[in-house]
Amino acid sequence: METRKVQRLGPSTLAMTLPAEWASEHNVEKGDEVSLRIGGKGTLTVMPESVQTEESEAIIYTEDLDADAVERAIVAQYVLGRRIIHVEAGEDGTLKSEHINAVYNAETQLMGLGVIEETPERIAIRCSVDPEDFTLDNLLERLESTGSTMRNEGVKALAHGNPDLAQRALNRERQANKIFVLLLRLIFTAYQNPNLARAVGLDNGFPLIGYRSIAKNLELTADNAEDIAEIVLETEGHALNVESSTMRRIREFTDQVNEITEMAVTAAVERDYDAAIEVRELYAEIGNREQDILSDLPEMENEELLRIREVLVSLQQTAQYAVRNAEIATNLALNEESVHTEIQ
Structure with missing residues (x-):
């Protein structure tokens, strides 16, 4: 780390020199304009004009x-x-x-x-993507919504033996992946160019690492939904061989998973610690739902039992990803002042 001595040029003006090597590397000369970005913890970022205009x-x-x-x-x-x-x-x-x-x-x-x-x-x-056309918060919500729709379609297809609905869920996976990769692009570019952080809806770059993890967790929940849809297509008759009461419990479990998945993302984008706490509380209520449903099943062939278990495992894993996202939301929320926290 280099140090520079601050000099006073006037009654209210302080100045310091720029490193010659840095100025040469970025073609900064006398009379050029640079941008200053004030960050947290007393940081001040200096950016040459080339960083803002360069098309890599x-x-x-x-x-x-x-x-x-x-x-x-x-x-x-x-x-x-x-x-x-x-x-x-x-x-x-x-x-x-x-x-x-x-x-x-x-x-x-x-x-x-x-x-x-x-x-x-x-x-x-x-x-042709312009970062100002998107915000990271909106893309996270879109990715969560796409995964939730896939999950609903997959489970509904299982309940009604509807392969067309399952195929519709599989077709959405491509859109989920597009959103995920776009999120990665915006996160990487905002990290490299702090000016873009505001363009994608952030006041500073602090949340970027957390958003990267949330995006990956949501992409994995879409993969879980894809697994359920594939089970529909691979199963004879395209439906689980279970009683209607069991299928109803699976659909209720799906609704609960959807609720905490959406709530965890909301907690992150709104920096809502109360919502993050609620995600944990709701997960505690369904943490054993997979085993509860499996233990109540009658005797059946191993292949049929395995299919049911795979569906329940996919739902349980999705709920676990929601808890991970709630943990990230907790860190983001507690980094800001609120009724729960005072930052000194």
Whole structure:
């Protein structure tokens, strides 16, 4: 860490010098403007104009990569906030068909991504996402809502033996993944450029790590819902072989899981410690619901029992992810002054 001596230039003006190496690296010269960002704990961030206007680009060379590796590399560059991604075959080469397909597969997975130039040797992809079009809070709520809808459709499909409804839930998984990866992109870019924190709805960068964890937990709950929908499609008759009273208990369990999942996200985005406490209390009431339902089942074939257990495990895991999100919400809420906390 470097230190600088503060000097007084006038009755109310204090000044300090900028490190020469930093100024040279960012092409900051006399007369240029820089931005100042006041953060918590007495921090002051200095940002050159280039940080605010630069459109980051990346080049992916395909010659030593298979199609899956190219696709993953495109997704990674998207998450890292690149505005333009070039996919090139390398010197004197042409792109293989599988590499071209990988580009278009990645394009369908990512929000705001589109091919802007294509030749036999290279493809250029541009991300048109503007951070100011989204807030992290809204995207977290959308991701939670998508997972909840998938869960409801999967369990309802099990109750009514409706494979079309289960397929609808599976189709939503792609949208859930798009929202999740967009969240990662905005979180990474806001971390790299503090100016963007306000653009995505935050006063400072403190919540970013917590939001990253919440987003991952919500993505995993969508995976749990996907598992339930797949059970519907794989099961003969597309329904669980249980009594109507048992199916009713499973649907009630689903409603309770949905409630605490939504409440945990609300607690995080609203910095509501009371809501986080309520999530824990509600979870305590359903913490053993999986075993309660299983223990009340009559004798049945192992395969049928296993399917029921898989559904209940998916719901139980989703509830556990809600508790994790409530823990993060607790940390976010208690970092701000409220009726419960005074920060000195």
